[in-house]
Amino acid sequence: xxxxxxVITDGCSNVGLDPVTAAAQAREENIxxxxxxxxxxxxxxxxxxxxxxxxxxxxxxxxKIVHSKQLSQTVQMMTRKTVxxxxxxxxxxxxxxxxxxxxxxxxxxxxxxxxxxDVIEDLEENMLLRVVLLVDASASMKPKINAVEDAVHDLxxxxxxxxGKSEVSLFHFPGSKNKNEPAEMDLDWSTEYAxxxxxxxxxxxxxxxxxxxxxxxxxxxxxxxHSDDEIKRLAGMKDVHKKGAMLSDYIV
Amino acid sequence: MTTSYKSTNTTVLxxxxxxxxxxxxxxxEIQRLLGEGTSGKVYLVNYNQNVFAMKxxxxxxxxxxxxxxxxxxxxxxxxDKKIFIDSDDFELNGKIYSFYIMxxxxxxxAKLFLNSNGQQWFHLVGLNILNQLQKLHQMNFIxxxxxxxxxxxxxxxxxxxxxxxxxxxxxxxxxxxxxIYDRGYWIxxxxxxxxxxxxxxxxxxxxxxTGALSISNLTSEKRSGSYLLKxxxxxxxxxxxIPFLEKALNGTFSSTRCARxxxxxxxxxxxxxxxxxxxxxxxxPALASSIFVLVVTVYFSFIY
Ligand SMILES: Nc1ncnc2c1ncn2[C@@H]1O[C@H](COP(=O)(O)OP(=O)(O)OP(=O)(O)O)[C@@H](O)[C@H]1O
Numbered sequence: 001x002x003x004x005x006x007v008i009t010d011g012c013s014n015v016g017l018d019p020v021t022a023a024a025q026a027r028e029e030n031i032x033x034x035x036x037x038x039x040x041x042x043x044x045x046x047x048x049x050x051x052x053x054x055x056x057x058x059x060x061x062x063x064k065i066v067h068s069k070q071l072s073q074t075v076q077m078m079t080r081k082t083v084x085x086x087x088x089x090x091x092x093x094x095x096x097x098x099x100x101x102x103x104x105x106x107x108x109x110x111x112x113x114x115x116x117x118d119v120i121e122d123l124e125e126n127m128l129l130r131v132v133l134l135v136d137a138s139a140s141m142k143p144k145i146n147a148v149e150d151a152v153h154d155l156x157x158x159x160x161x162x163x164g165k166s167e168v169s170l171f172h173f174p175g176s177k178n179k180n181e182p183a184e185m186d187l188d189w190s191t192e193y194a195x196x197x198x199x200x201x202x203x204x205x206x207x208x209x210x211x212x213x214x215x216x217x218x219x220x221x222x223x224x225x226h227s228d229d230e231i232k233r234l235a236g237m238k239d240v241h242k243k244g245a246m247l248s249d250y251i252v
Numbered sequence: 253m254t255t256s257y258k259s260t261n262t263t264v265l266x267x268x269x270x271x272x273x274x275x276x277x278x279x280x281e282i283q284r285l286l287g288e289g290t291s292g293k294v295y296l297v298n299y300n301q302n303v304f305a306m307k308x309x310x311x312x313x314x315x316x317x318x319x320x321x322x323x324x325x326x327x328x329x330x331x332d333k334k335i336f337i338d339s340d341d342f343e344l345n346g347k348i349y350s351f352y353i354m355x356x357x358x359x360x361x362a363k364l365f366l367n368s369n370g371q372q373w374f375h376l377v378g379l380n381i382l383n384q385l386q387k388l389h390q391m392n393f394i395x396x397x398x399x400x401x402x403x404x405x406x407x408x409x410x411x412x413x414x415x416x417x418x419x420x421x422x423x424x425x426x427x428x429x430x431x432i433y434d435r436g437y438w439i440x441x442x443x444x445x446x447x448x449x450x451x452x453x454x455x456x457x458x459x460x461x462t463g464a465l466s467i468s469n470l471t472s473e474k475r476s477g478s479y480l481l482k483x484x485x486x487x488x489x490x491x492x493x494i495p496f497l498e499k500a501l502n503g504t505f506s507s508t509r510c511a512r513x514x515x516x517x518x519x520x521x522x523x524x525x526x527x528x529x530x531x532x533x534x535x536x537p538a539l540a541s542s543i544f545v546l547v548v549t550v551y552f553s554f555i556y
Binding site: 072073084105106109110113114117118120121125154157158160161162163 | 275276312313316317319320323339340341348350423424425426431436437442443444445
């Protein structure tokens, strides 16, 4: 199973827990944190850039600053890279078992590489994938929210086409109904594309940016709340290990 | 499931640069850069007194995945039609680069070809693209990233599809696509690899080739199949192909074979339609060159 959070924001956090700490905590729970900084024009600012880089580093993911127009492709690229990254970890462990300390693909003969990549692609297509999009809904995000909506639709569309199961959930921060909520859920684990339509119309944009506390809330949600029954999830995980073990047949 | 993304690697290997493959020990010499895309650079290289195309990848897994597909396709081709030659690594400044060697395809991309040879080649080029797609589909692959830049047209409208980065086994999610050619982007279907996915991209390609759709002025409000069809209907070059385009855009062809048959039917259906408005720019040079050939032949037969 691959679990990831994609944070979409346009600035620095300004309340509560340091988001870098929260991201490190996610990593501990086997959740990868990717961060996208969105700008309309000009640059992102030094402090903001540092923060998203640090968050991604602590969360084992990627960070990228993009213009609203490129948002869809960036969200997709990151999702895919996260999946591949996780698979490579599984594969690498498997490789280490068999050929010792050499773990990199380029150490393998092209013919062996061919088989490893076939297996990687198989896993990439079939692994259970859980993505939470955590969207900054502070006032300055207003002009970019259409691009966010497009990006979410687009991601759903790509995930739906996978052979394996994908689940997406959506949060925005800060909460709009309850002032004390750092983040609020807009969509519970879902595989449905249709539900996503006009999701954001109800968000009223507010000032504060509690990125850290929002992240924490999402981590808690991911750890404790599973959409389908636990059994299915565990079955999926077992499956991944089985597939990983397939490698040993190839690399002898 | 990636969309294209511009690379930032700017190192360009210069003419005469020699590469020896780390594993297979074959020697290649760079001639020039042929082109560059999101996944790497393609060079013209010399090997064994012949020219080939060498693709140097940016991402190892993506490149290997492309190699895997090409090798699978290669196995099903006649010996003289093979496209894959070799894959290997080389080291430069302490970094390992992976590459593969393929057949060099000489020609112009579809748009350039029509610009320099005339719009009357459109129907034949279209048919040849459909032929190529049908061959691939028979092997249970979907091309995925069909676009003008990936269609190379050679003499007499012969078509070769290049860039196997998007080629996906049927039933999986499309590996790589370009937004404007993507069925999902137009909210007209899924991103699952089926024959109709390529046929949809083909229809977009037709709209762009004929000028019915321009890439520059797209906004998200316009994203719908009916918008595309409206564009097609207002374009004189598309007119004859409307029944085809309608089915292609709506995904109602049951197979690529059916799509190809429909295209052919419309193509031959009424050869004289608009005949006064069709210009024949090729006629003049063709005539001139045949006179030239005649003169030369006569001249030489006098000498010998
Ligand atoms: N076999 C070939 N023969 C001649 N030219 C080629 C060949 N393969 C690629 N090229 C040239 O190199 C360019 C880039 O190649 P290619 O499309 O494979 O790269 P890419 O990174 O996959 O591109 P994209 O961004 O479209 O995915 C092509 O547009 C074409 O001009």
